[in-house]
Amino acid sequence: xxxxxxxxxxxxxxxxxxxxxxxxxxxxxxxxxxxxxxxxxxxxxxxxxxxxxxxxxxxxxxxxxxxxxxxxxxxxxxxxxxxxxxxxxxxxxxxxxxxxxxxx
Numbered sequence: 001x002x003x004x005x006x007x008x009x010x011x012x013x014x015x016x017x018x019x020x021x022x023x024x025x026x027x028x029x030x031x032x033x034x035x036x037x038x039x040x041x042x043x044x045x046x047x048x049x050x051x052x053x054x055x056x057x058x059x060x061x062x063x064x065x066x067x068x069x070x071x072x073x074x075x076x077x078x079x080x081x082x083x084x085x086x087x088x089x090x091x092x093x094x095x096x097x098x099x100x101x102x103x104x
Contacts, residue, residue, distance in 0.1 A: 002041045002087045005096050006030055011037065020070045024063035028087075029071065036082035037100075038068045046092040053088035053099055061102065 003013055011030035019025040028039040040060065042052035064084055072078050086099040 001089055001094075001096060002028060002039070005087065005098070006037075006039065009098075018067070018071060020067050023070065024067045026064055026067050026071070029068075034081070036068075036072070036077060036080055037085050038064055038071075038082060039085045039087055040064060041087045041089065043089040043091060045090075047090050051088055051097070052090060053086050053097060056086050056102070 003016065006028065007013065009032070011032040014029045014031055014036075016028050017025060018029055026038050027041040028037075030037045030039065040056055042055050044052040044055075061084060068082060068084075072080070072082065083101040084103075086102050088097040088099070089095070
């Protein structure tokens with residue numbers, strides 16, 4: 001759902017589930033308008049315990065930043081602007097919420 005949603009916004013999907021050793025994983029990496037997007041996707045059956053996006057912690061965002069640095073270095077993309085995004089999916093209602101350019 002998240003990949004199709006991003007495509008509908010004009011994003012080109014570079015890869016999904018990018019993992020670097022024990023450092024961590026990035027759910028989706030896209031490019032849109034000369035900018036890389038490192039996207040964390042959180043999915044929940046319902047919102048009884050809060051919105052899925054609320055489960056993205058400072059610690060998780062820190063890991064994504066470290067893994068994104070590795071990805072950018074490996075692919076010689078250090079000079080390209082980038083941002084962290086979060087997609088929240090609630091399955092009971094098929095609700096997708098997009099939080100672009102999340103800051104810590």
